[in-house]
Amino acid sequence: xxxxxxxxxxxxxxxxxxxxxxxxxxxxxxxxxxxxxxxxxxxxxxxxxxxxxxxxxxxxxxxxxxxxxxxxxxxxxxxxxxxxxxxxxxxxxxxxxxxxxxxxxxxxxxxxxxxxxxxxxxxxxxxxxxxxxxxxxxxxxxxxxxxxxxxxxxxxxxxxxxxxxxxxxxxxxxxxxxxxxxxxxxxxxxxxxxxxxxxxxxxxxxxxxxxxxxxxxxxxxxxxxxxxxxxxxxxxxxxxxxxxxxxxxxxxxx
Amino acid sequence: xxxxxxxxxxxxxxxxxxxxxxxxxxxxxxxxxxxxxxxxxxxxxxxxxxxxxxxxxxxxxxxxxxxxxxxxxxxxxxxxxxxxxx
Numbered sequence: 001x002x003x004x005x006x007x008x009x010x011x012x013x014x015x016x017x018x019x020x021x022x023x024x025x026x027x028x029x030x031x032x033x034x035x036x037x038x039x040x041x042x043x044x045x046x047x048x049x050x051x052x053x054x055x056x057x058x059x060x061x062x063x064x065x066x067x068x069x070x071x072x073x074x075x076x077x078x079x080x081x082x083x084x085x086x087x088x089x090x091x092x093x094x095x096x097x098x099x100x101x102x103x104x105x106x107x108x109x110x111x112x113x114x115x116x117x118x119x120x121x122x123x124x125x126x127x128x129x130x131x132x133x134x135x136x137x138x139x140x141x142x143x144x145x146x147x148x149x150x151x152x153x154x155x156x157x158x159x160x161x162x163x164x165x166x167x168x169x170x171x172x173x174x175x176x177x178x179x180x181x182x183x184x185x186x187x188x189x190x191x192x193x194x195x196x197x198x199x200x201x202x203x204x205x206x207x208x209x210x211x212x213x214x215x216x217x218x219x220x221x222x223x224x225x226x227x228x229x230x231x232x233x234x235x236x237x238x239x240x241x242x243x244x245x246x247x248x249x250x251x252x253x254x
Numbered sequence: 255x256x257x258x259x260x261x262x263x264x265x266x267x268x269x270x271x272x273x274x275x276x277x278x279x280x281x282x283x284x285x286x287x288x289x290x291x292x293x294x295x296x297x298x299x300x301x302x303x304x305x306x307x308x309x310x311x312x313x314x315x316x317x318x319x320x321x322x323x324x325x326x327x328x329x330x331x332x333x334x335x336x337x338x339x340x
Contacts (some may be wrong), residue, residue: 075340076294083290083318088283091325098335143274205318208294213299214311226315233319237326244330 004161009220013156013229014165016199019192020148021169024141026189031137034113035160039130047134057140058169066154076211078151079204085147086200093194094234098241145170148200155207194234285325293317 036044066074095101113133145166151163206223209216216222261269280287297318300310 080290080294083293083321084314085277087290087318087322087325090283090322091283091286091329094326095329095333100330101303140274144278147278201318201322205315208297209311209314212294212298214301214308214314215307216311229315230319230322231317233322237323241326242313 008173009156009162009223010158012199012202012223013152013158013162016196017149017152017162017165017197018169019199021133021145021166022173023189023192024145025170025173026177028138028141029173032134033115033177035134035137038113039133040127043127043130044134047131047136048138050131051138051142055146058143061148062146062150063154063159066150071155071157072211073212074211075155075207078155078212079207079209081147081151082200082204083208084204086197086202086204088197089193090197090201090230090234093197094237094241096190097194097238101243102219102240146171153205155203168197174199198227198230198234201230283325285328286321289317289321289324293321 013071032044032048035047069077073185092101107136149162149166202223205226206216206220218225293314295308297314300306300313
């Protein structure tokens with residue numbers, strides 16, 4: 001493929017991995033900060049460390065296995081997973097943008113976690129609850145990061161680039177979180193989720209096609225066309241949902 | 255007290271991992287899982303027919319759009335009314 005097409009595919013890969021990792025990091029950080037400020041920073045950090053070790057072990061186990069799968073099979077499987085995952089993100093982002101679903105509110109999650117933790121009065125030096133909550137928060141959000149990085153990176157034969165991008169995203173959000181030392185409610189999470197959803201679905205379409213030996217016109221540059229096409233459909237869906245919600249017929253019917 | 259032993263931690267970890275992947279791939283949107291499998295099947299059939307590459311290439315994104323519209327409309331039907339949301 002031409003150099004321009006390769007660059008366009010890399011750019012979408014970087015954007016998808018960066019945004020996905022940043023969104024997950026914001027969610028994990030909200031939980032860790034809530035745990036640290038209300039219970040014990042020491043136990044929260046131990047939970048984070050244990051979760052990172054468990055994720056690293058998963059990468060060591062899954063990474064080499066992924067590389068051994070024939071590339072067309074890998075692309076078909078990964079493409080299918082990305083389609084399911086990406087359509088799920090896009091669905092939520094569209095419903096939130098149209099006001100049919102509550103926006104992911106980091107302030108509310110922070111307050112909820114703090115209230116839950118404060119209700120449990122005793123705070124020993126080594127806090128088991130703080131450890132478990134921090135571990136679960138980081139492990140579950142991190143698992144999505146690992147899956148995104150491994151699947152996108154392995155399918156594109158750009159595992160190094162995907163891992164570096166993820167590291168930068170985690171570092172940027174981590175530093176921002178440490179500086180403000182509070183939940184990152186100012187991050188436009190729904191817009192980021194919409195962007196990630198569009199890119200995951202576009203990559204999914206492309207990899208499924210590649211796995212099925214479809215010859216895409218324009219090679220991997222068609223990913224950009226998919227992003228634009230799905231963005232238009234998402235925008236039309238949001239507009240149509242908003243219009244339907246505001247229509248007197250639907251309101252009266254309810 | 256119950257007589258059954260609680261599952262060991264490797265079993266619990268495995269169960270948790272299985273639950274995560276169930277939620278990850280199916281969760282509350284089984285239509286996306288089923289739709290994606292169906293779309294893969296249709297496009298796989300089209301792609302093996304000689305000379306139908308262009309049709310397969312055009313069908314895949316259209317099926318993806320159909321899935322997106324379908325899942326959003328399904329969610330809208332089950333969304334609470336404005337009065338309930340208020």
